[in-house]
Amino acid sequence: MALEAKRLRAIIGGSAGNLVEWYDWYAYSALSLYFSASFFPKGDPTAQLLNTSAVFAVGFFMRPIGAYVMGRYADRHGRKAGLAVSVALMCAGSLMIAFTPTYATIGLAAPILLLVARLLQGLSVGGEYGASATYLSEMATRRHRGFWSSFQYVTLIGGMLSALAVTLLLQAVFTKAQMDSFGWRIAFVLAAVLALGVYLLRRGLAETASFQALSADRPASGMAALWRAHPREFLLVGAITAGGSLAFYAYTTYMQKFLANTVGFSVQSATAIMTAALVVFMLVQPLFGALADRVGRKPMLLLFGIGGAIVSVPVFSALESVRTPGAAFAIVLVPLLLLAAYTSISALVKAELFPAHIRALGVAFPYAIGNAAFGGTAEYVALSLKGWHIESAFYWYVSAMLALTSVCFWLLPETRAASLIVED
Numbered sequence: 001m002a003l004e005a006k007r008l009r010a011i012i013g014g015s016a017g018n019l020v021e022w023y024d025w026y027a028y029s030a031l032s033l034y035f036s037a038s039f040f041p042k043g044d045p046t047a048q049l050l051n052t053s054a055v056f057a058v059g060f061f062m063r064p065i066g067a068y069v070m071g072r073y074a075d076r077h078g079r080k081a082g083l084a085v086s087v088a089l090m091c092a093g094s095l096m097i098a099f100t101p102t103y104a105t106i107g108l109a110a111p112i113l114l115l116v117a118r119l120l121q122g123l124s125v126g127g128e129y130g131a132s133a134t135y136l137s138e139m140a141t142r143r144h145r146g147f148w149s150s151f152q153y154v155t156l157i158g159g160m161l162s163a164l165a166v167t168l169l170l171q172a173v174f175t176k177a178q179m180d181s182f183g184w185r186i187a188f189v190l191a192a193v194l195a196l197g198v199y200l201l202r203r204g205l206a207e208t209a210s211f212q213a214l215s216a217d218r219p220a221s222g223m224a225a226l227w228r229a230h231p232r233e234f235l236l237v238g239a240i241t242a243g244g245s246l247a248f249y250a251y252t253t254y255m256q257k258f259l260a261n262t263v264g265f266s267v268q269s270a271t272a273i274m275t276a277a278l279v280v281f282m283l284v285q286p287l288f289g290a291l292a293d294r295v296g297r298k299p300m301l302l303l304f305g306i307g308g309a310i311v312s313v314p315v316f317s318a319l320e321s322v323r324t325p326g327a328a329f330a331i332v333l334v335p336l337l338l339l340a341a342y343t344s345i346s347a348l349v350k351a352e353l354f355p356a357h358i359r360a361l362g363v364a365f366p367y368a369i370g371n372a373a374f375g376g377t378a379e380y381v382a383l384s385l386k387g388w389h390i391e392s393a394f395y396w397y398v399s400a401m402l403a404l405t406s407v408c409f410w411l412l413p414e415t416r417a418a419s420l421i422v423e424d
Contacts, residue, residue: 007139009205010206011140014135017198018128019198021090022157023160023166023191026160027187038110039100041104047103062125063371067126070086075359075361079135079211085127088195093120096114132347133149136348137352143293148289149345153282160252166187210421221360234366240346240370240408240412243406245378246401249376251335253378259328262319265325277332278336281333292341297416298412298414301412305409309406312398350367351421356421359421
């Protein structure tokens with residue numbers, strides 16, 4: 001009983017950072033309308049340039065760097081140490097955003113400090129996935145790894161929903177002027193408090209048996225070693241992440257804009273539809289993870305890849321003519337339930353492909369590349385195609401990518417039987 005309680009505490013601590021990470025990501029996006037003028041006044045072209053550079057640097061540059069740096073750190077110093085450093089960076093970044101004075105107070109230093117804060121959080125976001133995926137996979141028992149690893153996405157989606165709830169609460173409590181002045185800062189103070197709580201929890205976690213079993217003279221964890229010893233796994237992880245991340249962003253973050261901009265729902269209705277759908281998506285993660293423990297990883301991955309390739313075009317096309325929120329909710333659930341077959345075990349499958357001495361880096365770095373290249377650009381591609389009046393090409397883009405990803409799923413070994421995580 002004591003062992004199970006210890007394992008449960010480890011699972012909570014290992015996955016909780018995702019909640020903070022995605023809470024902050026969504027809060028920044030939702031609240032930027034309120035604080036952008038405080039940091040990026042229209043009259044200062046240099047401040048405007050910094051705004052653009054910050055988005056680019058964090059979204060497409062810092063995540064792979066964070067994945068590489070933090071992946072190597074977790075392979076060298078331990079999963080527990082990597083988790084603690086990752087969430088500490090989150091806390092520091094949130095505090096900087098919450099307490100940085102406005103441009104009117106300190107001039108150009110304001111957007112520069114905001115940029116530094118987002119760079120710190122970019123490092124954290126890049127490293128969090130690999131560290132937490134490795135820790136959760138190594139702490140779970142062999143029979144229930146799919147079930148326990150699914151909580152990485154439970155907390156990830158929980159972070160998105162928490163940010164939405166906090167934003168709606170602040171909007172209900174404060175006037176527009178108060179939100180512009182100070183209300184938005186409360187969300188980032190809360191993010192820092194959450195990160196501090198997770199940091200204290202992680203400081204008390206047990207180290208995994210897989211890491212403890214490594215010898216002091218183990219092979220180095222680095223890019224050259226990863227590519228030299230595991231080029232096939234590196235490419236496969238990057239490829240399956242490309243399709244999985246594209247689908248995730250298409251079915252979640254872009255879908256809300258699609259319901260408002262293309263289907264014609266009000267912003268409030270689109271938000272309500274996606275909130276309800278994301279709650280269901282969050283709750284089914286452990287069910288799909290447990291199913292993967294029974295039938296294997298590949299059947300679940302192929303269900304997502306082939307199913308997503310088949311339904312993406314019909315789903316988006318059907319939504320174009322939907323007029324009731326209930327019907328839209330039902331249609332949106334179709335791709336989300338297929339996606340859950342992937343998200344519930346995606347981190348686990350990647351962790352099971354690599355030996356312990358290079359596992360955190362092997363999971364994090366190719367994931368970060370695939371995620372940045374295809375997940376991070378999903379909304380830009382979709383909106384660009386809409387601007388060119390060929391929005392349906394995005395539906396086919398998602399479908400084609402998932403068809404190619406299915407080939408990569410087929411090339412994967414069945415990691416439930418061939419897992420390189422050998423300890424329970």
